[in-house]
Amino acid sequence: MAPVLRGAKWAGREALAAGAAGAGWARSRGGELLERIPTDEIEDGVRETVSQARDRIDGFVRSELTDLRRALRRQRKRLGV
Numbered sequence: 001m002a003p004v005l006r007g008a009k010w011a012g013r014e015a016l017a018a019g020a021a022g023a024g025w026a027r028s029r030g031g032e033l034l035e036r037i038p039t040d041e042i043e044d045g046v047r048e049t050v051s052q053a054r055d056r057i058d059g060f061v062r063s064e065l066t067d068l069r070r071a072l073r074r075q076r077k078r079l080g081v
Helices: 002-036 039-079
Strands: none
Touching: none
């Protein structure tokens, strides 16, 4: 059991060192990396997707309301109201 614990301890230390090195690299190049992200394109894509989703939802709700009104008319007619 002791070799397993030593191995886990070693792996933990190595993971910590690698994580710290990665964090340092990201900190030093963070601004540069952020500038490379196409935020305008992402924003346009999200706006377009949301607009399309809103249109589809509106159409679906409109269709469901129409069907519900028809069903209500049929029930009223059947009940003689």
